[in-house]
Amino acid sequence: MLIVMTQNATDKEIKGVEAEIVRRGYAAKPIPGGERVSIGVLRNRGAVDGAFFASLAGVKEVIPVTKPYKQVCREFHPEDSIVTIGNVTVGNGHFAMIAGPCAVESRDQALAIAKKVKAAGATLFRGGAFKPRTSPYSFQGLGVEGLKILAEVRETLGLPVVTEVMDLDTFDVVEAYADAIQIGTRNMQNFSLLRRAGKSKKPVLLKRGLAATIDEWLMAAEYILEGGNDQVILCERGVRTFVNHSRNTLDISAVPVVQKESHLPIIIDPSHAAGRRDQVLPLSRAAVAAEAHGLMVEVHHQPEKALSDGAQSLYPDQFAELCRQVNAVYDSFRK
Ligand code: PEP
Numbered sequence: 456m457l458i459v460m461t462q463n464a465t466d467k468e469i470k471g472v473e474a475e476i477v478r479r480g481y482a483a484k485p486i487p488g489g490e491r492v493s494i495g496v497l498r499n500r501g502a503v504d505g506a507f508f509a510s511l512a513g514v515k516e517v518i519p520v521t522k523p524y525k526q527v528c529r530e531f532h533p534e535d536s537i538v539t540i541g542n543v544t545v546g547n548g549h550f551a552m553i554a555g556p557c558a559v560e561s562r563d564q565a566l567a568i569a570k571k572v573k574a575a576g577a578t579l580f581r582g583g584a585f586k587p588r589t590s591p592y593s594f595q596g597l598g599v600e601g602l603k604i605l606a607e608v609r610e611t612l613g614l615p616v617v618t619e620v621m622d623l624d625t626f627d628v629v630e631a632y633a634d635a636i637q638i639g640t641r642n643m644q645n646f647s648l649l650r651r652a653g654k655s656k657k658p659v660l661l662k663r664g665l666a667a668t669i670d671e672w673l674m675a676a677e678y679i680l681e682g683g684n685d686q687v688i689l690c691e692r693g694v695r696t697f698v699n700h701s702r703n704t705l706d707i708s709a710v711p712v713v714q715k716e717s718h719l720p721i722i723i724d725p726s727h728a729a730g731r732r733d734q735v736l737p738l739s740r741a742a743v744a745a746e747a748h749g750l751m752v753e754v755h756h757q758p759e760k761a762l763s764d765g766a767q768s769l770y771p772d773q774f775a776e777l778c779r780q781v782n783a784v785y786d787s788f789r790k
């Protein structure tokens with residue numbers, strides 16, 4: 456349930472409502488809004504006595520939250536959320552352009568690509584240090600060495616870095632180096648990882664599972680918010696279907712559906728959806744036209760030599776053209 460306070464509710468009244476929530480054994484979560492404060496009632500097992508809370512001083516109205524993903528849904532938090540990664544804000548009109556290689560392969564590779572994507576307009580750098588690979592014989596990432604390289608990219612170019620965490624064992628070290636922690640498709644329902652991410656002070660980029668419904672995806676995000684971390688960005692990266700013309704099928708409809716259901720920012724990863732370079736530009740334009748809050752694109756300066764996902768990685772020039780075109784699409788309906 457959401458308790459909406461009046462515009463001129465005093466601190467004492469707000470604290471009074473919170474105390475009543477706690478007194479009944481529930482948890483209170485204040486949600487500051489543009490005009491007024493709301494207080495979420497959490498951890499109630501049965502129905503909450505709405506009429507009682509509506510009668511308290513300073514309460515404007517009491518709204519039942521019907522969705523199972525209580526903290527993620529718009530009923531709970533009507534305004535768009537903004538997530539801050541380093542010095543970059545994402546969501547509610549702030550567009551994120553995340554670019555970089557699939558994997559950090561070497562210092563020279565990462566720095567060369569980072570310089571190119573920054574010049575083209577990327578605001579955040581991506582690169583996997585711990586890679587979830589289908590085959591145990593494929594390149595698994597540089598591990599901690601890769602994280603150190605990412606830190607160097609951040610220091611030399613001023614680009615905050617997004618990198619994937621694969622398991623609990625390496626969570627602390629990834630958290631220490633990353634500006635945003637990615638939870639990948641294969642781990643979307645790794646509940647221990649989600650709970651650990653909920654304890655983190657770093658923002659989380661939560662990718663949609665290979666065959667996850669939007670409800671399952673939002674419930675996964677709920678684990679992170681429930682743990683205390685409300686800095687979550689959702690990333691649609693294509694789902695498994697019957698087609699073979701692309702690696703996955705990009706579900707553009709996830710953008711309006713998630714935006715209706717949730718206040719969290721949603722971005723699109725066209726690279727893992729397509730699996731091939733030639734589809735990345737049109738899918739990116741479509742994502743921006745659908746009003747996604749950002750893009751995450753794989754770029755490599757020598758994709759033919761890439762140790763992972765070379766076929767879907769754009770050449771830096773193609774990425775620069777992508778930035779130009781998506782900016783034009785963005786401007787066409789924002790003005
Ligand atoms: C990635 O972004 O590096 C990645 C492995 O993506 P996904 O989890 O979407 O497959």
Ligand code: MN
Nearest residue numbers: 557753763764
């Ligand atoms: Mn990849």
